[in-house]
Amino acid sequence: MLQILNPSGELLDDPPMDVDLARRLFRAMVTARQYDRKAASIQKQGRLATYAPFEGQEAAQIGSAAALRQDDWMVATYRDAAAMWMHGCPWTHLLLTRMGDERGGSPPEGVPVLPPSITVGAHMLHAVGLAWAARLQGSDRAAVTYFGDGATSEGDFHEAMNFAGVYRTPTIFVCQNNQYAISLSRRRQTASATIAGKADAYGVPGVLVDGNDLFAMYRATGEALSRAREGQGATLIEALTYRLGPHTTGDDPSRYRDEEEVEEWRAKDPLERVRRYLATEGAWDEGWETAIAEAAHEEVDEAVEEAEALPPLAPVGIFEAMFAEMTPELAQQQRWLLDSRHGPA
């Protein structure tokens, strides 16, 4: 397993980034955690629909996303807000996707991030298609896709890996193995020793990475991207991590796991080891962390305000968003529903 920074914050290898970038990414993880906790808390107040927290997976998401070039594609899931934000998708949009507002699914110009996939698995194939198109267009853009350990049981995963192997597409598969798919443990999801090992079957390199290690994730993703840009095809990265929270705000994890196990993983917190490393480098003090935490708080609160202040979607939108040009039968149904209230009689 690739590990550069161990849980105690000790370097096991050369760091893949300078201290400035490490500070910037630490700050990003602090901000992401603040967002995650805020989202879960306003969900409890009924201000968001079901929310899937990512606490514990910050390094896996921030470390990998930070290695991307701005024009690389990102295709992720409901649990990957940190990665999507790191790649340029505003918190406001991410909140909107959880407020039942389809405007959240349409990120700003120049942010090549697809809406989060709620259907488990399908989106991995889209990443292969995006990467294939990039190659045909002669560009060296890559596509990264995020998914969980559970998603590797869907046929989509195997078909995506197979195509990526055969077409040599510049696709980076980032599996965040957070040990659970709702209630099903990783051990009962697949009899394979590792998920990374599945890559062999498709002629694609598979790397097992400490997903709670920001440095290891950054390096592994960077190396995969270099290979992809050089025409050497796809890579599967298995990021070994842990979902510290529930599957979603509607889930009660005590039904299927022990608190002890959670505590074990808490000790491997992805933020803590970077904090320790930075402190050793003389690049961390409590005052700075308090300041960045406060700034994160404000940044996230502002996003919530902005999302909540947006006027609701207009009812006509549900018809207008259907086709480039409205079909006659839809126009008729729109009249029935919105104008004449209701119906043909």
Place this chain on the structure above:
Amino acid sequence: MAELTYRDAVARGIAQEMERDPSVVLIGEDVAKAGGVFKTTAGLLERFGPERVRDTPISEEAITGMIMGAAMNGLRPIGELMFSDFLATCWDIVANQIAKTRYMTDGQVSLPLVIRTANGGGARFGGQHSQSLENWAMAVPGLKVVAPSTPADVVGLLAGAIRDPDPVVFFEHKALFAGKGEVPDGEIVDALGTARVLREAPDITIVALAAMVPKALEAAAELAEHGIGAEVIDLRSLVPLDTATLFASVSKTSRLATVEENPRLAGWGAEIASIVTEEMFWDLDGPIVRVTTPHIPLPAADELEDLAIPSVERIVDTVRRTMA
């Protein structure tokens, strides 16, 4: 008599059949340890053990494909698809394999299996987790299609489905899970293909299914205040379809309205309208009207979702218009 929620009725129905027949097994995502993400299978693992109640990896194709195999070899398996939307991820198995097996073996191979799945909108789950797909299943020759509206019907029809020698897609409606109803004690077994007249009245027949049934009943009560007597029929299953009950009602009322949650084009009500038009055109006093969701994916926003799914108000308006 006990008062049960619709979700508890699911577990009760499965337990009744598992108790009676050791060949009944249940598999699906999160059905065992977690008791189902909608808690519809709570307690079954504890009661029947991990061999008969089993969590699966996330593979709808494997769930349905495996119960097909098991059904050919002596089991009466129940496979759960967490959301009916995921029928689309295993449609080859369901539509090409399961549905066609008896026919393509010249009637020899029986597939006594049930695919249970959480169907329908109202929970703000958005376009990919809210669909009403009973009309998809209805469109495939070889599948039986059941969609109960009350806890008692859940138990009885589930038993009927499990005992049926042919594959049944059993749609449980998410918006009904929390609702309660009286369920008789003891064994309940209901015949598939029997509709139920829930309210008798002379002026118009309103046909509904699943979560549209309580709305149709509420609309009928309101229509009564406007002097319109609406008879309400809960179809309960689309395949087999109880046309006898339907025809008897329409021959009395001479008018028909369908209330469907599925998107408008090719919704099940269109089939009902077509059958009734063909068989009973001369008995009708006016056009058959359909109240449906427009032909759109369901919006995730609460107000828009409520607007899109047929409401009591929309049923009342549509019926009053056609009676005017």
